[in-house]
Amino acid sequence: MNGGQDLGGVHGLGPIDPEIDEPVFHAEWEKRAFALTLAMGFYGQWNIDQGRHARESMHPAKYMTSSYYQIWTEGLIKLMLDTGFVVPGEVHLGRQEVTPRDLHRDPFRADEVAGILAKGGPAVRDLATKPKFAIGSKVRARRMNPDGHTRLPRYLRGCAGEIVSHHDGHVFPDTNAHGKGENPQHLYTVRFSARELWGEDASAKDCMHADLWESYLVPA
Amino acid sequence: MSTCLQYGIRSIKRVTHHMAHDTHDHDHHHHHGEHSELSETALRVKALESLLVEKGYVDPAALDELIETYETRVGPRNGGQVVARAWTDAGFMEKLRTDATNAIADMGFIGRQGEHMVALENTPDTHNMVVCTLCSCYPWPVLGLPPVWYKAPPYRSRAVSDPRGVLAEFGVQLPENVGIKVWDSTAEIRYLVIPQRPDGTDGWSEEKLATLVTRNSMIGTGLALSPDEVAS
Numbered sequence: 313m314n315g316g317q318d319l320g321g322v323h324g325l326g327p328i329d330p331e332i333d334e335p336v337f338h339a340e341w342e343k344r345a346f347a348l349t350l351a352m353g354f355y356g357q358w359n360i361d362q363g364r365h366a367r368e369s370m371h372p373a374k375y376m377t378s379s380y381y382q383i384w385t386e387g388l389i390k391l392m393l394d395t396g397f398v399v400p401g402e403v404h405l406g407r408q409e410v411t412p413r414d415l416h417r418d419p420f421r422a423d424e425v426a427g428i429l430a431k432g433g434p435a436v437r438d439l440a441t442k443p444k445f446a447i448g449s450k451v452r453a454r455r456m457n458p459d460g461h462t463r464l465p466r467y468l469r470g471c472a473g474e475i476v477s478h479h480d481g482h483v484f485p486d487t488n489a490h491g492k493g494e495n496p497q498h499l500y501t502v503r504f505s506a507r508e509l510w511g512e513d514a515s516a517k518d519c520m521h522a523d524l525w526e527s528y529l530v531p532a
Numbered sequence: 533m534s535t536c537l538q539y540g541i542r543s544i545k546r547v548t549h550h551m552a553h554d555t556h557d558h559d560h561h562h563h564h565g566e567h568s569e570l571s572e573t574a575l576r577v578k579a580l581e582s583l584l585v586e587k588g589y590v591d592p593a594a595l596d597e598l599i600e601t602y603e604t605r606v607g608p609r610n611g612g613q614v615v616a617r618a619w620t621d622a623g624f625m626e627k628l629r630t631d632a633t634n635a636i637a638d639m640g641f642i643g644r645q646g647e648h649m650v651a652l653e654n655t656p657d658t659h660n661m662v663v664c665t666l667c668s669c670y671p672w673p674v675l676g677l678p679p680v681w682y683k684a685p686p687y688r689s690r691a692v693s694d695p696r697g698v699l700a701e702f703g704v705q706l707p708e709n710v711g712i713k714v715w716d717s718t719a720e721i722r723y724l725v726i727p728q729r730p731d732g733t734d735g736w737s738e739e740k741l742a743t744l745v746t747r748n749s750m751i752g753t754g755l756a757l758s759p760d761e762v763a764s
Contacts (some may be wrong), residue, residue, distance in 0.1 A: 317666055317667060318665070318666060319665050319666075319685050319688040319689040320665035320666075320688070320689065320692045320693065320716065321689060321692060321693045322685070322689040323689070325685040325686045325689050325690075326686050327686060327701060328681050328684075328686045328687045328690075328698065328701045328702070329681065329686070330679070330681045330701075330702065330748075330753075331679070331680060331681070334679050334680065336602060336603050336607070336676065336677055337599075337603070338680070339574065340574070341573060341574035341577040341578065343599045343603075344577050344578070344581050344595065344599075345577045346598070346599065346602075346677075347594075347595035347596075347598040347599050348577070348580060348581060348584060348590065348595065350598050351589075351590045351594055351595055351598065352584070352589065352590065355589075360720075364666075364667055367667070368666075368667070376685050379573075379680070380668060380680070380683040380684070381573075382573050385573065385576065385577055385580070388580075389580070397584075397587070397589065398583065398584075398587070402583050402587075403579070403580065403583065404579075405579070405583075406578070406579025406580065406582045406583050407582070407583060407586065408583065408586045408587050412587040412588055412589065415589070418588075418591075419588060419589055419590050419591040419594065420590075420591065420594050421591055421593070421594055422591065422593040422594045422596065422597040423597075424594070425594055425597040425598055425601065426597075426601070428644075429601065429643045429644045430642055430643040430644075431643060431644075432642070432643040432644040432645070432646065432647045433644065433647065434647045434648070434720075435647065435648065435719070435720035436647075436648065463666060463718045463719060464718070465665050465666055465716065465718065467665070467692060467693070477650075479648070479719075479721060482719055482720060483720075485719075499719055499721075501721070509692070509693075510693055515696065515711075515712070517708075517709070517710070517711035517712070518695060518696075518711055518712040518713075518714070519711070519712075519713055519714070520692050520713075520714045520715075520716060521713065521714065521715045521716065522715075522716045522718045523716075523717070523718050523719035523720075523721050524718065524719075525719070
């Protein structure tokens with residue numbers, strides 16, 4: 313979707329303003345928002361792509377003016393409403409109004425955290441199909457305009473590049489984000505020259521890379 | 533002295549803080565206008581935690597453990613150790629080039645947001661810089677949680693369209709003959725930049741070399757510190 317999250321090439325957003333001696337968190341609520349998001353994710357009731365889609369579904373004006381943990385908080389609330397963990401009145405009041413979902417287990421304990429983080433969530437899947445492209449293949453990112461989740465940013469659509477690596481089968485976010493299955497595809501790293509993307513004023517020495525799924529690409 | 537230099541030294545100090553398990557709150561904000569909105573968010577998060585505890589979904593001790601993990605145990609000093617080893621051990625560097633995930637896992641840095649790692653090696657004529665234009669993808673096991681600027685619109689918008697301008701804002705000026713390679717983390721591959729080893733460090737131990745490796749040098753918005761910069 314062409315939402316507030318698709319920021320590559322947008323102008324006028326101001327200086328980067330890196331903070332000197334930046335702490336990991338800037339407020340107590342940020343710590344809690346971070347931990348709540350991870351802890352609720354442990355139940356596996358939504359996948360990483362559904363999580364990203366919940367956040368990018370925020371109104372673009374609000375997305376661009378919210379801090380990242382504000383975006384996470386609103387994304388978590390949306391996911392929990394969508395999956396029936398909570399109802400809107402409960403979020404508003406901070407008190408239980410309806411019976412909790414039966415998760416057939418107690419909440420995750422502190423001593424389970426390290427193991428879950430260490431396991432992570434690998435995205436690689438076995439594929440029966442052969443890759444369509446080889447390293448060095450000239451490709452073009454498809455011109456497409458989906459209103460759902462995609463990881464093909466706008467600034468790359470329609471542009472020509474070259475495959476520089478192949479990463480086997482990876483879960484396809486465009487369907488996985490909508491509960492339509494993992495549908496793994498070959499993933500490639502594609503190199504685009506800065507001039508292909510941004511025109512002749514860009515440096516002839518510079519290039520941009522993105523990791524793109526096979527169905528995002530056509531032969532160039 | 534450049535901003536880059538100041539920033540690097542402060543980063544080192546921060547890592548030292550973490551090693552001392554200094555976890556006190558830094559509760560400050562850039563703009564006064566955000567205060568009321570942030571208090572509102574703080575209340576919303578507090579209400580949310582009460583609700584989720586009452587419904588039996590979360591155990592506050594597990595939340596504390598998650599926070600402590602990323603405040604004190606998982607951070608850029610992990611990546612600094614990887615880089616220092618890459619600088620001193622040619623066999624390890626070769627493994628980083630061919631199978632970074634396992635090379636890094638062998639050092640004990642594994643798991644969430646580092647499941648599929650690629651190392652990007654800076655050379656005299658190539659500088660690598662990493663961004664996630666679509667969200668905030670970042671290699672957690674080696675760098676910890678991303679800084680605010682990495683997740684914010686100004687960096688995400690311009691890292692791909694004006695990398696030289698972005699580097700200048702970090703105080704990094706590269707010669708014209710150096711090509712910049714920008715890597716947009718659009719999938720689950722996570723990138724770690726291996727900065728160039730500074731001159732004047734012959735014979736240094738891995739441990740000492742690691743003190744030159746700043747977080748920003750492993751994102752590509754900085755360079756490794758020189759021995760003089762650390763000494764000053």
